[in-house]
Amino acid sequence: MATLLTVATLLVAAVVSSPIAEPKPDPQLSLPPLIPSIPGVTDPIASSLSIPLPILQIPTPPLTTPPWNGSDLKPKKIGYFWTGAGDNEHADFLAAYSLDDDTFGEFIWLADVPSSGNSPHHLGVSTDGKTLIGGGLLSLLKTQDTAYFFDVSDPYRPKFLKSNRALLASIADEIRTTPTGGFLVTYMGSAVGTSPGRLVEFDSNYNIIGQHPEDLQGQLNILGEQFSPHGLTVNYEKNVGFTSDFVVPLSILKPSLQIVRANTLRLWDLEKRTIISTITIPSGGGIQDVKFIPGNPDTAALATAVHLGQVWIIYPFKFDENGNQGVAELLYDLGPKAHGKFIYLTLTTANHIAALDISDLSNVKRLDDPDEVQPTVGPHYIKVTPDQRHIVVTDYFVQTGPIGLINTPADYKALYIDINVDGSLHFNRSIDFNTLYPERGGAKPHSSVIFDFSDPENPIYY
Numbered sequence: 492m493a494t495l496l497t498v499a500t501l502l503v504a505a506v507v508s509s510p511i512a513e514p515k516p517d518p519q520l521s522l523p524p525l526i527p528s529i530p531g532v533t534d535p536i537a538s539s540l541s542i543p544l545p546i547l548q549i550p551t552p553p554l555t556t557p558p559w560n561g562s563d564l565k566p567k568k569i570g571y572f573w574t575g576a577g578d579n580e581h582a583d584f585l586a587a588y589s590l591d592d593d594t595f596g597e598f599i600w601l602a603d604v605p606s607s608g609n610s611p612h613h614l615g616v617s618t619d620g621k622t623l624i625g626g627g628l629l630s631l632l633k634t635q636d637t638a639y640f641f642d643v644s645d646p647y648r649p650k651f652l653k654s655n656r657a658l659l660a661s662i663a664d665e666i667r668t669t670p671t672g673g674f675l676v677t678y679m680g681s682a683v684g685t686s687p688g689r690l691v692e693f694d695s696n697y698n699i700i701g702q703h704p705e706d707l708q709g710q711l712n713i714l715g716e717q718f719s720p721h722g723l724t725v726n727y728e729k730n731v732g733f734t735s736d737f738v739v740p741l742s743i744l745k746p747s748l749q750i751v752r753a754n755t756l757r758l759w760d761l762e763k764r765t766i767i768s769t770i771t772i773p774s775g776g777g778i779q780d781v782k783f784i785p786g787n788p789d790t791a792a793l794a795t796a797v798h799l800g801q802v803w804i805i806y807p808f809k810f811d812e813n814g815n816q817g818v819a820e821l822l823y824d825l826g827p828k829a830h831g832k833f834i835y836l837t838l839t840t841a842n843h844i845a846a847l848d849i850s851d852l853s854n855v856k857r858l859d860d861p862d863e864v865q866p867t868v869g870p871h872y873i874k875v876t877p878d879q880r881h882i883v884v885t886d887y888f889v890q891t892g893p894i895g896l897i898n899t900p901a902d903y904k905a906l907y908i909d910i911n912v913d914g915s916l917h918f919n920r921s922i923d924f925n926t927l928y929p930e931r932g933g934a935k936p937h938s939s940v941i942f943d944f945s946d947p948e949n950p951i952y953y
């Protein structure tokens with residue numbers, strides 16, 4: 492089985508404001524669930540009707556949320572986790588926990604969304620730190636909204652704000668802010684989960700205002716070759732971005748017999764929201780992730796090729812021998828299992844987190860012991876904390892259950908791992924979501940956002 496790789500670079504890239512014209516607003520509808528929630532009446536429907544349908548499920552409302560008690564704790568560091576209910580029948584939710592040393596892992600508050608079974612995926616934060624956006628990977632299966640917004644203007648009391656869906660695209664993945672207060676989000680599939688997906692744009696009111704590319708040349712590009720954008724990285728100052736193509740979402744669900752993976756990245760002109768070129772990593776087998784290396788003089792990005800277990804470096808301003816803009820070169824082969832000084836990678840199916848010292852790109856050093864057994868199962872989403880002293884990893888990728896082809900084992904923990912001075916890792920703390928939510932059949936945290944108020948004048952939202 493191919494190793495799943497996710498990458499986090501040590502230095503956080505700053506979002507640089509630049510004058511980009513906001514496209515004309517064309518807000519899209521958010522449809523309510525087809526069956527309204529009537530406690531005691533719809534609950535039995537939820538469990539009896541949604542089972543026999545193999546892929547498309549009835550958008551029944553979630554089961555009633557069991558009572559819970561919040562806390563008045565006000566830690567300086569808060570971890571927000573976008574989490575699926577283990578039984579797929581209770582509401583999916585955003586949970587806030589303390590990441591402070593003295594109260595680590597204490598529960599603060601949670602915010603339910605009005606639907607269940609979305610398979611919560613990535614979580615992002617607005618530039619002003621007042622709103623979080625969580626994407627639903629499998630919302631499509633219950634014909635539910637895909638993007639969920641939370642009001643975190645009181646960071647200790649997150650509230651569900653609203654949700655919506657795109658008309659042309661589904662399967663929400665990576666999230667980046669725009670300079671005008673909105674978001675760009677990769678939607679890996681079309682509205683029915685096939686190729687092409689889209690790069691969906693939200694304005695500062697979180698309404699959908701673009702499903703890119705929208706120009707003719709861009710349409711031809713994404714119809715001409717599989718466009719399943721998963722990874723996303725942007726550099727507004729240099730006016731370039733990358734999306735990386737992973738898999739055709741519908742191909743991971745039965746009756747598909749084989750997962751259809753992609754070998755490509757798209758290089759974008761961010762201002763025009765158009766595709767400049769398609770860059771290929773031969774036999775890449777799913778380019779899950781791409782990230783610019785902060786401060787790299789060539790504006791280079793790192794991309795992870797899942798099938799090969801390799802990290803590639805992509806240069807947006809170099810040209811290949813055919814005159815196409817954008818060149819991919821192999822950086823490091825992790826094998827079957829810059830200013831940015833260290834990178835951390837999760838090898839989901841190998842239950843391993845790897846660390847590379849990339850201070851010298853021509854002499855990459857591996858800092859972890861590939862044979863060490865680490866206390867993690869199915870590590871996937873990874874992020875370095877704003878103070879660069881820890882990495883937060885959530886041990887859950889995707890489980891489609893009996894209806895699909897991807898069911899990656901996981902232990903459903905949020906790991907809080909210390910970064911040693913030499914860049915290597917020290918595992919000693921975690922939050923065990925599965926044991927914390929027995930009344931929801933467990934919990935599956937896919938991703939996180941961290942707020943750090945250590946310096947109250949300069950809060951960091953990341």
Ligand SMILES: *[C@@H]1O[C@H](CO)[C@@H](O)[C@H](O)[C@H]1NC(C)=O
Pocket residue numbers: 558559560
């Ligand atoms: C919430 O706190 C109250 C008061 O301490 C307690 O009686 C109740 O059982 C708690 N509920 C839960 C779900 O823990």
Ligand SMILES: *[C@@H]1O[C@H](CO)[C@@H](O)[C@H](O)[C@H]1NC(C)=O
Pocket residue numbers: 592909917919920
């Ligand atoms: C984990 O290690 C960090 C520093 O390396 C330390 O501050 C913390 O107290 C440790 N936590 C536990 C639970 O051992």
